[in-house]
Amino acid sequence: MISLREKILNTASNLFQTQGINSTGVDTIVAAAGTTKMTLYKYFTSKENLILAVLEKGHQDFQTWLNDNLNASTKKPSEKLQILFDFIEEWVTSPNFNGMGFIKASAEFPSEENAVHQLSSEQSRQFRQYISTLATEANIHDADGLALQLSLLFEGAVQAEQMKRGSGAIKYAKTAAKILIDGAKKAS
Amino acid sequence: MDIFNSEWLIRMLEKSSNTPQGRILNLFDILGDWLAAPNLHVILSAHISSHDLLTNYLSKQATAMHAASPEILAEHIALIAHNAALQTASEPNGNHLKHAKVAANALILAQTQKQWASPKSIHSKRTIYGIAASFFVVGLTIAWLPTFLQTSSQQNIVVALDVMRKDNSTEIKTAAFASNSKNLSLSAHEAATMYAKYEQMRNGTCQFPEAIQIPDRDKAVYLENVVGGKLPSNLKDLATANIYLEKVRCNFTPMLMANSVG
Numbered sequence: 001m002i003s004l005r006e007k008i009l010n011t012a013s014n015l016f017q018t019q020g021i022n023s024t025g026v027d028t029i030v031a032a033a034g035t036t037k038m039t040l041y042k043y044f045t046s047k048e049n050l051i052l053a054v055l056e057k058g059h060q061d062f063q064t065w066l067n068d069n070l071n072a073s074t075k076k077p078s079e080k081l082q083i084l085f086d087f088i089e090e091w092v093t094s095p096n097f098n099g100m101g102f103i104k105a106s107a108e109f110p111s112e113e114n115a116v117h118q119l120s121s122e123q124s125r126q127f128r129q130y131i132s133t134l135a136t137e138a139n140i141h142d143a144d145g146l147a148l149q150l151s152l153l154f155e156g157a158v159q160a161e162q163m164k165r166g167s168g169a170i171k172y173a174k175t176a177a178k179i180l181i182d183g184a185k186k187a188s
Numbered sequence: 189m190d191i192f193n194s195e196w197l198i199r200m201l202e203k204s205s206n207t208p209q210g211r212i213l214n215l216f217d218i219l220g221d222w223l224a225a226p227n228l229h230v231i232l233s234a235h236i237s238s239h240d241l242l243t244n245y246l247s248k249q250a251t252a253m254h255a256a257s258p259e260i261l262a263e264h265i266a267l268i269a270h271n272a273a274l275q276t277a278s279e280p281n282g283n284h285l286k287h288a289k290v291a292a293n294a295l296i297l298a299q300t301q302k303q304w305a306s307p308k309s310i311h312s313k314r315t316i317y318g319i320a321a322s323f324f325v326v327g328l329t330i331a332w333l334p335t336f337l338q339t340s341s342q343q344n345i346v347v348a349l350d351v352m353r354k355d356n357s358t359e360i361k362t363a364a365f366a367s368n369s370k371n372l373s374l375s376a377h378e379a380a381t382m383y384a385k386y387e388q389m390r391n392g393t394c395q396f397p398e399a400i401q402i403p404d405r406d407k408a409v410y411l412e413n414v415v416g417g418k419l420p421s422n423l424k425d426l427a428t429a430n431i432y433l434e435k436v437r438c439n440f441t442p443m444l445m446a447n448s449v450g
Contacts, residue, residue, distance in 0.1 A: 112278060121278075148284065149291040156267035160260065168257055169264050175298035180291065 005043045008033045013054045017098035021051055021108045021116075051105070051116050058101035059123045063130065065091075070134075077137035081150075081181050084134065085174045088154060092161050092170045099162040102127075103155055127151060141188040149180050191222060192242045192270060201245065208249035209296060212265060215246075216289035219273050223280070242266050255299040265292045402432070 002010070011033040015024045026047055030037050044050040069087050070080050091097060106120035132147035140146050153173045160169035191197055197218065204214040243266045250258035272288035406428050 145283070145287055148282075148287040149294075152268050152271055152284075152288050153291045153295065155271055156264045159267045159271075160263050163263065167260050167263075169260050172257070172260065172264070172295060172298045175301075176291065176294035179294040179297055 004035060004039060008035060008040055008043060008050070009053060009057055012050055013058060013101075016051070016054055017101070017104070021105060026050075048115060052119055055101050055105055055116070055119050055123065059126070062091075062100075063126075066130075077134065078139070078185070080134050081131075081138055081140075082178060084131070085150075085154075085177045089170050089174050092158060093166075097161070097165075100155070100158045103158055104162070124151070124155070127154075135184070138185070139188055140184045142184065146180060146184040150177055153177055153180075191219070191273070192266065193240045195241065197222075198241055198245050208252040212246060212249050212296065213289055213293060215242075215265070215269055216272070216285045216292065219269060220276070220285040223273060223276050223285075240266070242269075250299070253296070253300060255296070257299065261295065261299045264295060268292055268295075406432070 008029065012024070012029050015029060015032060019028075026037060026040060029050075030040050033040075040050070044053060066084070066087055070083060073083050074080060102120040102123035105116050106124070109116040109120070111117055112121075128147050128151040131150050132143045135143035135146045153176055157169040157173035160167050197215075200218050201211045201214060204218065205211045243262050246262035246265055247259050250261040255261045268288050268291055269285075272284040275282060275284040
């Protein structure tokens with residue numbers, strides 16, 4: 001049985017993804033979670049802290065899912081980079097896809113001074129670093145450069161899919177990723 | 189000024205190249221210069237929409253180069269440029285726009301490769317030759333980039349395409365040359381190989397053959413198009429330059445490591 005804290009977190013996560021963060025009021029969250037404002041603030045102290053907790057959980061869940069699937073698919077580092085985009089395509093094209101938390105949050109909180117924006121940027125960097133680590137394990141010479149190229153491709157494709165579901169952007173991003181990965185492998 | 193909705197940016201792109209690919213890829217150089225300009229209060233919009241001036245303009249360019257899904261390509265490239273510009277604004281030395289340009293070029297290849305790999309979708313041999321020639325020249329251009337970039341970061345990697353498009357007869361001749369070089373059906377994989385060569389040369393210290401060893405008839409081409417990094421303007425020079433480009437030797441041992449050998 002999930003705790004009340006988790007229930008609030010999951011409810012807020014669903015509402016943020018489907019309605020937007022700024023458009024979702026605390027009243028809506030407590031009503032949907034079947035709790036009170038007092039309980040919500042007991043666990044999260046403010047809406048901003050709730051947003052940060054939702055972002056952290058969402059990113060952690062995504063990274064764990066991706067990592068588990070990658071490790072279950074292959075042990076060869078050189079194959080993991082390309083397979084990474086297979087899983088991302090699977091995720092983006094699934095009916096439950098509602099966008100990427102840190103990408104949406106970054107757009108809703110554009111000010112660099114904002115804590116939500118700062119966490120979004122940090123998660124974007126963490127994802128890039130994750131790709132860079134895979135590239136390093138695959139003996140890619142310019143692992144950071146390739147990671148930057150692939151993360152820009154990936155984030156752009158996710159945003160395009162957020163704007164228009166089924167756009168096919170992720171399909172072309174996957175082909176482009178293969179071109180970039182093959183090129184980087186040959187250069188190494 | 190919201191750069192992604194500015195007519196100034198469209199004007200800059202329009203005059204930056206004679207080819208749609210060139211105009212798309214120059215976006216990243218123009219944004220880089222704009223962000224680096226002194227005393228400029230940079231304002232970047234928080235969102236990119238499918239209706240802004242830039243996305244519409246990119247969509248027209250993507251249509252002109254027969255992309256599989258022009259609107260998707262335009263939106264995706266606008267988003268990549270927007271994200272890279274935002275990252276550059278907060279981290280000016282991160283090379284985000286340079287890598288964004290590489291990613292965008294791969295995306296263009298991904299959206300256009302099928303059309304020339306499958307002749308059924310093309311109406312005439314002339315078109316096939318033209319596209320094959322374009323990719324061949326893009327490949328050569330990429331191989332030239334290390335010296336090319338030294339001379340001017342503003343120059344477009346598809347300048348060669350401009351030359352091709354200006355003169356249709358040259359386009360056909362270049363296709364024939366590409367055929368002789370077994371490059372007529374340049375695939376995405378082969379384009380990636382060109383990337384690899386470019387990346388390799390960029391990461392090394394390259395030694396060019398001494399000009400005195402070059403026959404007089406080729407000397408001007410060698411100095412201008414290989415050492416100088418300026419793209420040849422005709423087919424004959426292109427073939428000659430390619431021969432000497434193959435003779436450039438590069439050392440990829442890091443300087444510190446090479447100097448520390450006891």
